[in-house]
Amino acid sequence: MSKASVDAPLKAFLQSPLHGLDLGSRERTPAASDGVLTCELAHLAFVVLRGRADDAAFMAAVEAVLGAPLPTRPASWSRTARGAALWQSPDEWMLVAPRSQRDTLVASLCSATAERFAQVVDVSGGFTTLRLAGRDHLRLLRHLGPCDFERLQVGRCVGTVIAKASATVLRSDEAGVLMVCRRSFANYVWALVERAARPYGLAIVSPPRVADPLFAPLLEAA
Known part of the structure; x- marks a missing residue:
């Protein structure tokens, strides 16, 4: 099926x-x-992403998935190819995307950050x-x-x-x-x-x- x-x-x-x-x-x-x-x-799909903004490999891996860099300026947001990224704290972002893209987005982020100090959590519900x-x-x-x-x-x-x-x-x-x-x-x-x-x-x-x-x-x- x-x-x-x-x-x-x-x-x-x-x-x-x-x-x-x-x-x-x-x-x-x-x-x-x-x-x-x-x-x-x-x-909408909501995904919490945590990682170190000073970890160049983490930031590059996430950018490759989102199609745009994560915002690092406090209290800012940025548009990405997947939707939007909201700065929450120095090591946390809220990603917003169409609901139908949730599973693909989570899987792609988990795969891209598997070797990094990072966390990806689907909180859409x-x-x-x-x-x-x-x-x-x-x-x-x-x-x-x-x-x-x-x-x-x-x-x-x-x-x-x-x-x-x-x-x-x-x-x-x-x-x-x-x-x-x-x-x-x-x-x-x-x-x-x-x-x-x-x-x-x-x-x-x-x-x-x-x-x-x-x-x-x-x-x-x-």
Whole structure:
């Protein structure tokens, strides 16, 4: 039996952390009064990669797999041929890719770094992403966490807290931000977003309506 035939029935049971909220049925066209636009970017692949940035052989091996070097500047991200690489700490990166490429990506990284001091962990089932955009998305973020989000420039990402939840917020364009959070906190973070956005007007929209240039191309048709 081919791997594709095995995966096909499994995909029917793939559910996002927010599936219970039935966000698809709540999507609508934004009104002029809506200052915040949001959606979930579900079913992306997330891979944690650990290794030494000063290990030239490790960095070269990973670059050969990703098609681009890992970002070494603190709180930055880079685009790769496989998707995106987010700097998390001096020896850790979060790689984001289309879900269908997860197994190939993990296998390639494990093979390339087998002789190095490195770790590759698939954490795809443990994370999801929210897209926050609109004219008042920065005002919303001020309610959610202590970070100075106004200073978060395109090309930068920051690990922060959203109330009691940890999250990584990154800016891939001027229109909005991406918020990567753990699956276990997804409903909690969503509830905070909905509550904090009440004064500004919140519209739940489809991902294409607020597409960003980094994560949106990694989404696949359901």
